[in-house]
Amino acid sequence: MSQVDQKKPLPDDVARQLCEQFDAYKKKYGLNFIAKPVIKNDQEDFSEWMCGFPGRNGTLWEGALLKLRVTFPSNYPVEPPAFIFDPPIPHPNVYPNGYVSLPILYPTNWKQRTTVSQLFKALDEIMAHPDRENPANAVAFFEFCERPEKYKERMRKAAKKFNFVQFAKSYNYG
Template sequence: MATIAASRIKRELKEVKADAELIKDDVSVELMDNSYLALTGEIPGPKDTPYEGGTFHLKIIIPETYPFNPPQVSFTTKIWHPNISSVTGAICLDILKDQWAAAMTLRTVLLSVQALLSLPEPDDPQDAVVAQQYKENQDAYRRTARHWACAYAGAKSSSRELDEKVERITEMGFNESDARDALSSTDWDVGRAVEKLMS
């Protein structure tokens, strides 16, 4: 039996696939396991941001109570952003919480998440470490976000200097992902990153 949620998503998927703005921006959404209640989304990193050139994947879970409750959306591609958990991919975005309205659609969600990549809101963070770096050291934030976009989302032109720092720590026996996480949260200070990994 088709639920209200599933039939509404079926209609919204058609709208998303025919939406000129989303097509132009290469934003897409597909069914996961042929279920209208589990979707995967793809969002390109917006131009003139550290995420440019990367492709970011989303997991979208539609509750049975949709459209009266928002979908649960998270990044499955690791990303360095104040409003997205660098560990779980959880997103802090008002329309996915208390500002949701039944008139909103998948299109609204995809465009809002893409806009969040262009306009972080560090005063309402999901990841406190990234938000602090964003506020206190914009250069380190931009370099780190760019490095993560290259490492995890397929963006080009990574910083050789940052790649070498990751290599230095992996040569000490730490895995690459842990090394990158530690370096990112210590503004790329190798000594502090190693201390963090050993504590």
């Protein structure tokens, strides 16, 4: 068994709370947001969610639907979840392995009462306005700071690559 398979499941009340929070976010912010718990051993695993995160209108990511994995530790909400773009995206605040550098998720900043909605709002903000204080991708950060036109061109290409059709194919929807 792998480490992931041996992980303790989330308590039922925490899993229920996450379902409610994901549903509330989707209702408030639109149909373009997709979130489903991962299926493992023919059961929903509420500690890992696959999401389709839409690029905000008016930004370089407009039109994109980014594949995002959200993993919750077994002691959530004591510890923060992790946000991982899969596949990784070329963004100043996303590590080459796809993990997102988001201050609200740092253990030193984490607050147990933080909601799914607050997490996704913070992600949306950092996608639209990269955080210069917390770079995670040296190439994207350099382009963002020193070669903004090249950065914009690269982000637009990436946004076109990560559209709904590609997202659906990656989940065998179409």
